[in-house]
Amino acid sequence: MRQLVLWTNMYPTRLAPYYGTFVRSTEQAWRKSLGAENVQLVAIRDKPVGALQKIYFYAELMIKCFLSIYRNPKGAILEIHYPVYFLPVLYAAKIFKRRNYLVLRFHGNDLKQIINSKFFMYLYRSIKSQVDLYVVPSDFYREKVSKNLKVPIERVIKVFPDCVGAEFADTSLDKPANDSERFVLGFVSRLERKKNCHELIEAFAKLKIPNAHLVIAGDGSQRKNLEDLAEERGVSSSVTFLGAVPRERLPNIMSQFSVFIFPSVSKTESFGLVAIEALACGAPVIANEQLEAASEYLEVDRNGYYYSGGVEGLCHAIETFYALAGSKKIALATHARTVVQRFDYDRVFTRGVEKILSSLNR
Template sequence: MKILLLSNMYPSNAHVFYGVFVRNFCKNMEEQGAIVDKVVIRGRGKGWLTKLAKYIYYYFRCFVKISSGQYDLIYVHSASHALLPVTLLWPIITKPVVVNIHGSDAVSNGALDSTLFKINRHTLLRCRLVVFPSFAFMEKVLQTVNLPFPFVSPSGGIDRSLFHPTSNTYHIKPPMKIGYISRIDEGKGWDTFIEALSIIKEYNANLDIRAVIVGAGSQVSSMLELINDLGLKDKIQHINQLPQNRLPDIYRSINVFVFPSKRESESLGLVGLEAMSCGIPIIASRIGGITDYLTEGQNGFFAKPGDPDDLAQSIIKFSALGISQLELLSKNAVETAKKYDSKENAVKLYRELEKLCRA
């Protein structure tokens, strides 16, 4: 099976996390025996002129590849920018089209994404398969547009040969260590996390906490300024970004992972599952696809999106747990992550795509 992959998101040396789920998709499909011909935009452009040049070249290559017809199906990651060439060339496309919706491409307050989704809506209604990262996000999108042939596949899943515990025991030695791994951008909740730590420092001074934040983004300077203003420089370590194979060491070095996203478009949240796969319970916003895998008190705790007081209370509640409760949370976290194994989910998706090619 030859797949023509179209995506405006793909990792680069400078942006190792950007579109990492697309790279994982390619790897998973190739391991199943597929040939993946990629037309992608690597990394984020600096400045609007660079971005414009990247998109012009991307659209040109899409037109050439789609027109050639030398593929068995077209797989598009994103229902907005990446799908537009398919919409424009739909009359000449004779092979199945699959669209993988990820988040803000379908649920967005941004004018551009919303406009592109409306332009591509008719294309989505004619697709042979529409893939969603989680059941919760699928239900949210289907409330606004009744897309045919929905299918859930968790954004490449978790490579459990990489993300796994190194010990069968779980314990906390003071100080308690908390981790955050995500982009430092609007809506990701880094500010909620830092403010929660400030609240704990002010009202629970006896609770010794250290935090590590891993991520790059447009708001790093604002984040560092907030850390300084709240007097938390001695409590928080910031690491700009790391390749994916370095992340397991970060997860295993912490006691709990915090995922405080405020985005309604949070369609899954692979970082939460990566932490769980390493045996680390999570505290996360009750929002989007996170609700597919986080169960209150079983493998972690919820917090209200954008509410630092509530997040602080969840962290304090976690810190008060006994060793038997912590070990149970850790064990349940690993069991939850097993359902998102990349190899098992790749087989399921590959079989669905094969059916389309045979039809």
């Protein structure tokens, strides 16, 4: 039986129970496939508080990773999540004897960190010949990794990074009975510049929809600026800032959305699980056309739409959606919920493990 070692700097902790839950689910899928005794996890198991503790935890993690290479048999699979953080260990360990099947699993910003750093690119090139497989979350990122790291597209496979949790698949989370009398735009994300919430507020201020309300869930460095913007545009009474929301509360919040707005312009947006969760709650999605990874789940005119043209384009897209017949909105919401079947645990994690094993066995 094959053995697997999984390295990650993200893993749920007591203080951060939702931090890296997808890594834990991946680990569980591997244990189910290979047997619990054949899977070893090397991870930071606590949430660091302060810079010194973070340095200590990462130093400890690197040492444990280094030791795990030599404590496992030849031919073990080494799967590394967010590989940029582990390149120094791979370089120092001199993994040139093919002792492991090396799988680098990218999630988004980690690719950018490598290609934008001469130091990390040097380390990556030093171990590149030892990489057996690259795993990415979307077809868009598959092409990006192949192009930026100059590897054959055949060595890069797509495995969805996360599934729709059971809490989002609860069909009892129906729209309110007076849905026809209300129009709620929803946004859920960290409030950082590249998440582009300011464009949403600007567009919201231009809407000619008397019963519109905007709900913003999330926190971040831009919250005060966004609150000030809503005040300046005269829509603060129609915009609700919920702040950071516990994950277990999100389904009830998202089920109240008439439509979910996904305006992000982040170039490291490699998947967009939050949009899938909104769809699972019956909220069609209007996404920025720059979000190429959204093609994994957004079906135009079936569960949502794309927009372009900045503020004016988003405003037009929202007003066009609002003007749709009630029957069309119901059809969009109904089809939106089908993502629950497409992104359930087995299809994401069980099949993901099977796909990796199949690729390594070629």
